[in-house]
Structures are given as C-alpha cells and as structure tokens.
Amino acid sequence: MDHPHIHYTPTPLLLDNLKTYIMNKPLSSFLTLCFLVLVYHTLISNATGRSLIDGILLPTQKNEQPYRTGYHFQPPSNWMNDPNGPMLYQGVYHFFYQYNPYAATFGTIVWGHAVSYDLVNWIHLDPAIYPTQEADINSCWSGSATILPGNIPAMLYTGSDSNSRQVQDLAWPKNLSDPFLREWVKYAGNPIITPPAGVKDDCFRDPSTAWLGPDGVWRIVVGGDRDNNGMAFLYQSTDFVNWTRYEQPLASADATGSWECPELFPVPLNSTNGLDTSAYSGNVMHVMKAGFEGHDWYTIGTYSPDRENFLPQNGLKLSGSTLDLRYDYGQFYASKSFYDDSKNRRVLWAWVPETDSQEDDIEKGWAGLQSFPRAIWIDGSGKQLIQWPVEEIESLRGNEVKLQNKKLTSGTVVEIQGVTASQADVTISFKLEDLKEAEVLDTSSSVDPQVLCTERGASSKGAFGPFGVLAMASKDLKEQTAIFFRVFQNQNGRYSVLMCSDLSRSTVRSNIDTTSFGAFVDIDPRYNEISLRNLIDHSIIESFGAGGKTCTTSRIYPKFLTYEDAHLFAFNNGTQSVKISQMSAWSMKNAEFVIDQTVKSAA
C-alpha cells in the first residue's frame, strides 16, 4: 500500500494575526511583516524542511477552518478516531491513532503515528501500521502497546481480515535504535487470536496493554460480547505469541452490547502517582474500564492474578445501569492510558468525535480530535478517579488575567477580558454561603443528571445556580456555551452539586448535535469551594469540575467565524449571590505540529 499523502497546514492563529495587522497598519506593517515572515519561514523550514509558501497557498486557513484546534492533537487532515498504543520509549512519547488517510469519514483504517518530547508539541510521522496481511487487509483497528523485558515495545491490535472477521495481530518495531520507531514489522503468523466459539466475528476487538502476573504469565483483555452481553475476554500467554483464553471473562455486564477498548490497570491508594500495568501489591486497587453505549465506563475494584478475577468494590456490577462512573460525561470515547515512568504517572487519552454532520466533515476535510492528555489517579476517598491535564500544558500559557473576591449578584454577567477567548485555559472557584435557600430536589427516586441539565439549562433560574462561565460566546450572547453548577438540597437536608455543559445555545447553525451533558460532583458545598477549569480550544471545551472529579468534554461549532470575536464571561443566574474567590485565565499559544522530514508521503 502506498503511504497516504499528508498536507502541511500552518497554524491558523499566527497567519490571521498577521492579516489583521497588515489591514490596520498598512504602512508600518510592511517591515514588521517581512521580519515575521522571515522568522516564521526559518522556524518552519527548520522544523519541517518545507517552505512557508506551500502553507500560504493551501486553502485551509482560518475563515475556512474555524474549528481546527490550536493545542489539541489532530492530524493535518482526514478522519481520526481512537487513540492507540500510547507509550514512552527512549525519552520520546509515541501516540498512534485510528486514521483514514484518504477521507474525512470512517473507512479503511491505518495507525497514524506522531511523536513528542513533552505531550504538547508533536511531530507527525508516516502511518506505522497499515493493511498488508490477510489478517488485517480490511483495516488495522485499535490496540495497545506493551513494553516487554529488554525495553522492546510490542503492539497488539485488531485486524479486520479478508473475511471482515475481527482477529488480534502482533507487530513490533523494525529498528529499536530509532527512538521515533518509524517502521513496524508484523508477526508472520498473524492472527495470533481469533474469535472464540459463540462470539460473532464482528464483536471481538481492541486488545489491552498486557500485564505480567507474579507467575510470569502475560495477560490481556479483549472486548466483545456474547448474546449482547458485553465482556472483557481474558487471555494468557508465556511467550506473547501463543495466547490461551481463560474460561471466565475478567468482567462482563448484561445487555450492554459489545465492549470496546477494555483496560485493566492498577492505581496506588493515597497517591497521585501512576503504576506500571504489571505492578501488583497490597496497597493497590485496579480500574476496569470499557466502552459501550457510546461512553467509557469504569469501576474500581480488586484484581487477583491468583484467583484470576476482578471484584468491583462495594459489590457493584460493571454496567451502564448500576454503575454511574464515567471518565467523562461528554464526548470522550475509546480511551487508552499508559504508564509514564519518567514522571511516575498514568496518562489518559480519548477520542473526541465530531458532533456536526458528515457533510460538514467532508467540507472541513477532517474529523475527530483527541482530548488533551490527562494525568489520572484515585481520589483520596478511593471511590473514584481524578483527571487533570498533564502539567506540561502550562508551557502554552501566555498572559494571565486574575480576579479575586468578586461577588456575583443575581443576574450578573461579567466579561473576562484580556485573554484570547477562543484558545484559553480558565480556572475559577466559587464560594457559597448560607445554603439553606438552595433549591429542593426530591432524590427519593433516582435522578438523571443529564436530564436535569437539559431541563434546567443556563437560562433556568435557580437559587444557588446556575453559575459558572459562558465560553465561546458571541458579544451579543446569542451564541454561548454555558458550563455551570447548580446546588440542591434534598428532602433530608443533604446537599448535592450538579455540573452541566449546556450546549443548547452553542451555535445558531442547524444540523449540529447540541445535547447538553451533566453529572453530580462529589463535594459538600458547605465546606468546599466549587472549582471549574475549562480548556477552550476553538471547537472543543474540556471542563474539569472540583479539581477533576467530574469532567465533561463538549464539541461546539459557533457560527461567528472570526475567533477574535469570541468572548468569555462569568455569570450567575441564580437568585442568590455567589462569590468568585479566585479566577485565573490564560491565553493559550499554539502547540507545534510539524511533519517529520522523513515522511515519504509529504515529499
């Protein structure tokens, strides 16, 4: 198969700033422009070996591409879905992803590949794994990396074979002394695992990172289902090539449909650190995660390699109906994590799909984003995970705008000026007092937070709340995405905090999915301030409530096209006053996305 053609597209923000500058100051801008062009040309040429002229001529700039991101990972063009095989090898982060190099729609999938030294700035390489064998001739679907003894990365992935059967395949790097691991070799005996009896050929995929038990046996889970009951099939191997299925799946749940991208990994208690997937000791819990019904679900429990079982804590069953733990309550799917031993942390990635139409995607020439990498650890309570953007993101922060002890009385909307509202990192904390006026919510029967957020959006006045931020808002507020909180008390006087992403007014365009998201945040508003962080990046907002206890990721497509027209506000639409105890907002610089000089397809 030929390598796909990759176009170089320069970062949109810089070019647009240049344009505006020239228009406003035509005379004095000439010399500045020459200087900037020279600097930019030198930088880009050095980084990519390609000329800026190529970039200027490409018809992909801002007004035509208002939804491309500044610092969220995306390939230069075409379709991207799941993250695959993230890992650190010889000081280089590797990121692979499901990629259709020929169209902005799902199709024959290859493994796109990019590398980074900091998880922020990326070098695009040629696709690493693409259909060549009968065992993957229809597509190379999702899979995971395992670093074998001797520091040898091995990649397990799903091949869609010549009969569209889902089988598991093995590949490894051709040249271990190349830190970029540009070339990959497949095991000639692929497939190494085929669907078990009773499992449909198209319901068996996505091998996990392997873990090594104390008995020296490797284990993986593979997603699938039997009779629509989702499960994580467990396989064992002593040589990484020959795999035997263990009789019992490691986890399962009724009527969920096929499980996708299952993962099992350890988390140390009372620590923000991560652990290698094979780590196993007394002070460790395990996370079992699977994708189904369009969401990534997880539960925390105890894994025993001796008994070869996983027991969810509190006896909860892993199922969409009985367990409401989700990584993210918005657009966030097919996630994959890896252990970063350079910083002793576990890092999580996920596919953030488009919510516009397929026609829009074809017109844009691309579809799919990745969440910004998140560090992930277990909360002090042991009941849930915490997620937080990796600290390296702070290298992109520009000027900081601060606000302290600002009272927001009922109906206040205050603009946060001085930041690039379309590309920002905003943290804000709210302090509430005298909560006895909080709205009463009957919790005697179960309450669906997403329904609550839909029924009581940002314009629905409560007592304490809605209060929060209006992001990617037009000046006249006709377009706005509200990320907000609302505090309730129940019939027994217990308080609960609801976090919502209200997308109902995120765009005046039609054919966009503007479903709102929401979830409860496990904090007591009597004793805790309520914090919110938003990573805003053109068409994506990643929201982290209460330091990463509750997360919602939204895709937004406002119609206003000039991103200098984007505005950011804090608001309080409750009858009760709230206080912003602290707010910091930063304009975010563009991350660097360059194409490696060796990429054959761009030559």
Ligand SMILES: OC[C@H]1O[C@@](CO)(OC[C@@]2(OC[C@@]3(O[C@H]4O[C@H](CO)[C@@H](O)[C@H](O)[C@H]4O)O[C@H](CO)[C@@H](O)[C@@H]3O)O[C@H](CO)[C@@H](O)[C@@H]2O)[C@@H](O)[C@@H]1O
């Ligand atoms: O790339 C294959 C790998 O991706 C996974 C997990 O994302 O399987 C995705 C799957 O379908 C992709 C497809 O959309 C459908 O599934 C999505 C997520 O599961 C849903 O969000 C979407 O609503 C579904 O339509 O994406 C295309 C457009 O959205 C659509 O044409 C696809 O069906 O790929 C498999 C083959 O299509 C299908 O069985 C999966 O659901 C992972 O499991 C794969 O390894």
